[in-house]
Each structure stands twice: as C-alpha cells, then as structure tokens.
Amino acid sequence: MDTIKSNFQKIADQARKDGAKVEMLVTGGEALSIGYSKRKLESFESTQTQMAGLRVILGANQGYAYTENLSEESLLRTYGEALNNAKTVQTGETKPVELVKPQAVKAMPELFKPEEIAMEKKLEVARLLEELCLAKDSRVTNVPYSGFNESVVFKRILNSEGLDQEFKQNYYSGYTYPLAKDGENSKMDGEGFFARKFDDINTAEVTGEGVRKALARLGxxxxxxxxxxxxxxxxxxxxxxxxxxxxxxxxxxxxxxxxxxxxxxxxxxxxxxxxxxxxxxxxxxxxxxxxxxxxxxxxxxxxxxxxxxxxxxxxxxxxxxxxxxxxxxxxxxxxxxxxxxxxxxxxxxxxxxxxxxxxxxxxxxxxxxxxxxxxxxxxxxxxxxxxxxxxxxxxxxxxxxxxxxxxxxxxxxxxxxxxxxxxxxxxxxxxxxxxxxxxxxxxxxxx
Incomplete structure (x- = not known):
C-alpha cells in the first residue's frame, strides 16, 4: 500500500474544502559513513532520514510547514500549520500562485542501480584512503581527514493538481587529506572521489593525487x-x-x-x-x-x-x-x-x-x-x-x-x-x- 499517496490524498481533500492548493515534498534516504584514523576504525555511522514539507497556497499567499513524522495524523497537523501560515503571510501580490500540472519527465534509470557490496569491501576502501597515503611517502606523517560514504537518496513530489513524481539515486563518495612535513614546514591538501559504481573507485589514484598535492605545497x-x-x-x-x-x-x-x-x-x-x-x-x-x-x-x-x-x-x-x-x-x-x-x-x-x-x-x-x-x-x-x-x-x-x-x-x-x-x-x-x-x-x- 502506498501510504504516502493515500495520506496526501486526505490532505488534498481537506485543502479543497479550505479553498486552498497544496504540494508535498518528501525527501529521505540512507547513508553510511566510515573513517579510519591512525590505522584504526574511528567512525562508523549508518543513518536513515525522511522528511515531508507542505506548501499551501491561498491565492497569492503561500505557507510552509514540515515534519519528520509521515503518519496521517502528523501530516494533517502539518498541513494545518502551513494553512495558518498562508493565512497569516500577506505578500501584497494579487496574481494567484499556480502549481505544476502533471507532465511526463525524462526517465533516468542510470541514477538508481543499488549494488550488493560486502561490508568488508567498504571498510577496505575507508582503510586504504588513509593507509595508502601513509605508505606513499615518508613525509606524510598523518591523514587528519579521510572517509568513505555510501548514499541512497530519494525525492517525491505530490500536489493537489494530481502530480506525483519520484526519483532515487545512489552513489559513493570519499576523500583523503594527508599532512606532509619537511622539517618545520608542513602542508595539507587532498583529493576526493564520486562514483556511481563501486568498481569505479580507485583508492590508489585518489591517494596518489592527494599525496602529490600535499607534497607540492611544501616550501x-x-x-x-x-x-x-x-x-x-x-x-x-x-x-x-x-x-x-x-x-x-x-x-x-x-x-x-x-x-x-x-x-x-x-x-x-x-x-x-x-x-x-x-x-x-x-x-x-x-x-x-x-x-x-x-x-x-x-x-x-x-x-x-x-x-x-x-x-x-x-x-x-x-x-x-x-x-x-x-x-x-x-x-x-x-x-x-x-x-x-x-x-x-x-x-x-x-x-x-x-x-x-x-x-x-x-x-x-x-x-x-x-x-x-x-x-x-x-x-x-x-x-x-x-x-x-x-x-x-x-x-x-x-x-x-x-x-x-x-x-x-x-x-x-x-x-x-x-x-x-x-x-x-x-x-x-x-x-x-x-x-x-x-x-x-x-x-x-x-x-
């Protein structure tokens, strides 16, 4: 059952009774962040988020409210807050604000291709982002900042004109910032990566470039x-x-x-x-x-x-x-x-x-x-x-x-x-x- 759609339909029905138009933007996703420091696992965080924002239009006036609770009761209460805000805010404009009507959008299936990657491989990427920097040059004494991230995000928009659009995407990202020292002189620089496929991550290339940049700044x-x-x-x-x-x-x-x-x-x-x-x-x-x-x-x-x-x-x-x-x-x-x-x-x-x-x-x-x-x-x-x-x-x-x-x-x-x-x-x-x-x-x- 599509609870988001059914809950929004109740909001849209109420908006019609109130003489208003309404739009709901829902975003969320999952994220994994892993970081190593001094060759030890320092951080491991997995999060899930979801939030809905309501925009209510009364003629030329607009009101907003949001909630992280997507239950029917919470969404209806949030709609009421947005409606009151629209009644309170007076823009001085006279031309009514319109909502986008349903239209076809370009399919982009390449954005969302989730992969089954073993956790050991993700940990290895995070470890190498520090380890390879330390191994590349004796002047690299520390890697203050490095980390691996995996993200899945989605966005959905519904409105009282009948529009309902959604898309998802997943990707990997990471960074490494080595600190290079030569006598009393020390410099830090770094490199990052962004990949839509796990196999496209090249830790040797990323760390090599990060070390090159840090060393180049010395002197x-x-x-x-x-x-x-x-x-x-x-x-x-x-x-x-x-x-x-x-x-x-x-x-x-x-x-x-x-x-x-x-x-x-x-x-x-x-x-x-x-x-x-x-x-x-x-x-x-x-x-x-x-x-x-x-x-x-x-x-x-x-x-x-x-x-x-x-x-x-x-x-x-x-x-x-x-x-x-x-x-x-x-x-x-x-x-x-x-x-x-x-x-x-x-x-x-x-x-x-x-x-x-x-x-x-x-x-x-x-x-x-x-x-x-x-x-x-x-x-x-x-x-x-x-x-x-x-x-x-x-x-x-x-x-x-x-x-x-x-x-x-x-x-x-x-x-x-x-x-x-x-x-x-x-x-x-x-x-x-x-x-x-x-x-x-x-x-x-x-x-």
Missing part, C-alpha cells in the same frame, strides 16, 4: 605584489561560478539583487565563456529529472559566446515576469520555495593546461581558494578579495608553490577577461563542471 614562498595573468584550476573555477550563480535567479532579478538585471541578451562576458545548466549531466551531483515543484527538467543555455541568454525560473516567477519556465524550483522540506541552478557546465576549449600556463612570461596557477566565498566576496557589487594559494610559472616552467597572497577583482570583469579555456574537465562529484580558465590579468597582494 611555499610569498608572491610579490602585482598584476599577473592567472590560470584558475579546473577544481577551483567552481568558486567563480558560486559567485555568480544567484545572479541567474529570476527571483533575485525581480528583487533587484542580481547584477545580471537588465542584461538579458547583452554580451557581458568573453566570447570564450559558454555556460549551460544541465540537470541530466550524470557527472554532476545536482542531476534530477524534475525540479522541486515537479516540473520536468531541461537544459538551459546561460551564456553563449559571452551573451547572457536566460534567467532561471520556477513556475511562479516565470508567470510573474513573463519568462520562459526553465524548471529551476529549489527547496527542501524545511525551506521555502526558491530558485537555484542544477549542474552548471562550462564549455571546454582546445588548450592543454600546460599551454595555458605558458601563455605569458609569468602566470599564476591558482590551485586553492582559502576560506571560500565568505573569505571575501561581496555579492551586491561582485567585488572579491580572497586569500589563495598556487604556483608561479615563468615561461611555462613551474618555479614552485606560493602562498599568503590575496587575489582581488570583480567577478564581471573576470568573466570579460577570460582569454582561453582548457580542454579537460574537473573530476566528477561537483555541481559545477569546469575546465581550467586563463584570465589575462588580476591583482595579487603578496609580499
């Missing part, structure tokens, strides 16, 4: 202050996309918070910069056949040869702003309706990383943002001033690691100053899928 010097050409590494360019991804939201545009407001159809980036939102890209973690109100997912062109082509919308803002409905509703059961991208994919170019690093006499290979966006990005202006680390190249030759510098600029100017794009993508496991990107000049404050 870092300070960078002289100045303007330099910079290659933002394919694993770091996602931070640039994080700076701009809210600007695509039709809600942010409508509220005057987006620097892309009024720029639709304009060339505001380099013609080398092409960007799409692709919810079907299985290398990405934001893959989905429908959005968080049940609308069928679709690819959306965001930049074409530097021209801003689209904003991202949910049904409410597509109607409110007379925009194409791109199916980018985003929310969790405990949050309100918002708009967000799925997998943002930057088109590759034809250059190798080495060719990009040899483009100028001096080039900074930016290999790490220290502290993320909170360390120095101002969304209202696009200005950033962020601590970073990397390597200095002269005439294509690596002169060694550099650190303790701050890279500054404006993200819109950065997009305009893209000179070339690499031909290889970052590893799977990120919702931002990026190549290496050459920027002709940025300001660096160092020694």
């Amino acid at each position: 870092a010097t300070q960078l002289p202050t100045g303007n330099y050409a910079v290659v933002i590494d394919r694993e770091q360019f996602p931070t640039v996309l994080q700076m701009i991804h809210d600007y695509f939201s039709a809600k942010e545009v409508h509220e005057g918070k987006s620097l892309f407001k009024g720029k639709l159809g304009q060339k505001i980036a380099s013609d080398k910069f092409e960007l799409i939102d692709d919810p079907f890209e299985t290398r990405g973690t934001a893959v989905r056949p429908f959005d968080d109100e049940g609308a069928p997912s679709q690819k959306t062109v965001l930049f074409d040869k530097g021209v801003l082509k689209n904003y991202l919308s949910n049904l409410e803002y597509a109607n409110k702003m007379n925009l194409p409905h791109t199916a980018h509703a985003s929310r969790g059961p405990a949050s309100q309706q918002a708009i967000a991208p799925t997998n943002m994919v930057v088109a590759t170019g034809d250059k190798s990383l080495q060719e990009l690093l040899a483009a100028y006499d001096k080039v900074i290979h930016l290999a790490g943002f220290e502290g993320g966006l909170h360390a120095g990005f101002k969304q209202s202006t696009g200005d950033f001033s962020m601590p970073a680390s990397g390597f200095l190249y002269e005439k294509g030759q690596n002169k060694g690691p550099i650190e303790q510098f701050v890279m500054s600029g404006n993200v819109l100017e950065l997009l305009r100053d893209i000179e070339a794009v690499g031909r290889d993508y970052n590893k799977p496991g990120n919702s931002f899928i990026c190549p290496d990107v050459l920027i002709k000049s940025l300001s660096f404050a160092g020694a």
Whole structure:
C-alpha cells in the first residue's frame, strides 16, 4: 500500500474544502559513513532520514510547514500549520500562485542501480584512503581527514493538481587529506572521489593525487605584489561560478539583487565563456529529472559566446515576469520555495593546461581558494578579495608553490577577461563542471 499517496490524498481533500492548493515534498534516504584514523576504525555511522514539507497556497499567499513524522495524523497537523501560515503571510501580490500540472519527465534509470557490496569491501576502501597515503611517502606523517560514504537518496513530489513524481539515486563518495612535513614546514591538501559504481573507485589514484598535492605545497614562498595573468584550476573555477550563480535567479532579478538585471541578451562576458545548466549531466551531483515543484527538467543555455541568454525560473516567477519556465524550483522540506541552478557546465576549449600556463612570461596557477566565498566576496557589487594559494610559472616552467597572497577583482570583469579555456574537465562529484580558465590579468597582494 502506498501510504504516502493515500495520506496526501486526505490532505488534498481537506485543502479543497479550505479553498486552498497544496504540494508535498518528501525527501529521505540512507547513508553510511566510515573513517579510519591512525590505522584504526574511528567512525562508523549508518543513518536513515525522511522528511515531508507542505506548501499551501491561498491565492497569492503561500505557507510552509514540515515534519519528520509521515503518519496521517502528523501530516494533517502539518498541513494545518502551513494553512495558518498562508493565512497569516500577506505578500501584497494579487496574481494567484499556480502549481505544476502533471507532465511526463525524462526517465533516468542510470541514477538508481543499488549494488550488493560486502561490508568488508567498504571498510577496505575507508582503510586504504588513509593507509595508502601513509605508505606513499615518508613525509606524510598523518591523514587528519579521510572517509568513505555510501548514499541512497530519494525525492517525491505530490500536489493537489494530481502530480506525483519520484526519483532515487545512489552513489559513493570519499576523500583523503594527508599532512606532509619537511622539517618545520608542513602542508595539507587532498583529493576526493564520486562514483556511481563501486568498481569505479580507485583508492590508489585518489591517494596518489592527494599525496602529490600535499607534497607540492611544501616550501611555499610569498608572491610579490602585482598584476599577473592567472590560470584558475579546473577544481577551483567552481568558486567563480558560486559567485555568480544567484545572479541567474529570476527571483533575485525581480528583487533587484542580481547584477545580471537588465542584461538579458547583452554580451557581458568573453566570447570564450559558454555556460549551460544541465540537470541530466550524470557527472554532476545536482542531476534530477524534475525540479522541486515537479516540473520536468531541461537544459538551459546561460551564456553563449559571452551573451547572457536566460534567467532561471520556477513556475511562479516565470508567470510573474513573463519568462520562459526553465524548471529551476529549489527547496527542501524545511525551506521555502526558491530558485537555484542544477549542474552548471562550462564549455571546454582546445588548450592543454600546460599551454595555458605558458601563455605569458609569468602566470599564476591558482590551485586553492582559502576560506571560500565568505573569505571575501561581496555579492551586491561582485567585488572579491580572497586569500589563495598556487604556483608561479615563468615561461611555462613551474618555479614552485606560493602562498599568503590575496587575489582581488570583480567577478564581471573576470568573466570579460577570460582569454582561453582548457580542454579537460574537473573530476566528477561537483555541481559545477569546469575546465581550467586563463584570465589575462588580476591583482595579487603578496609580499
């Protein structure tokens, strides 16, 4: 018996009596996390979660409530809370908010292929993520962070228009961050993996790359202050996309918070910069056949040869702003309706990383943002001033690691100053899928 559906039907019946429309988002899953420390099993955690979020619509007003108890009594009580919230919240809008009507969505059976893997094999992966790092080089003295994760997640959306969509996915992920020491000098770096098949996990490759990165940072010097050409590494360019991804939201545009407001159809980036939102890209973690109100997912062109082509919308803002409905509703059961991208994919170019690093006499290979966006990005202006680390190249030759510098600029100017794009993508496991990107000049404050 489908208790979720039968319980929701009672909620929908009550909503009709109340003159309301209702949507229920149910998410949950299972997760296994294993970690080793000092060659001993340190953590082993298996969890199961399930949560339902109700959105009730009364004309132009919306109310939300959520519960972790999916019994009929609890869901009806949660509906009542959401209904009261909808009655209380007065937006001042007059246009009624609509719900998505039932539509066919793309089948994505490749997302959910559970495997019967012996626990001993999972433990072995977790053990090797630490053990292989320690064995690769005597300068690796510790692996402060490493772990293996197995995840199964599901999402289901039902509404009073008759919509009922569901999808599941399973995957494996892990990470290792070795600490390397040379005398008094110590540095930590790491590597991770994301796999949809257990046999695709390569612990030797992951640990080898993690150790290589940590060792490469030893002996870092300070960078002289100045303007330099910079290659933002394919694993770091996602931070640039994080700076701009809210600007695509039709809600942010409508509220005057987006620097892309009024720029639709304009060339505001380099013609080398092409960007799409692709919810079907299985290398990405934001893959989905429908959005968080049940609308069928679709690819959306965001930049074409530097021209801003689209904003991202949910049904409410597509109607409110007379925009194409791109199916980018985003929310969790405990949050309100918002708009967000799925997998943002930057088109590759034809250059190798080495060719990009040899483009100028001096080039900074930016290999790490220290502290993320909170360390120095101002969304209202696009200005950033962020601590970073990397390597200095002269005439294509690596002169060694550099650190303790701050890279500054404006993200819109950065997009305009893209000179070339690499031909290889970052590893799977990120919702931002990026190549290496050459920027002709940025300001660096160092020694």
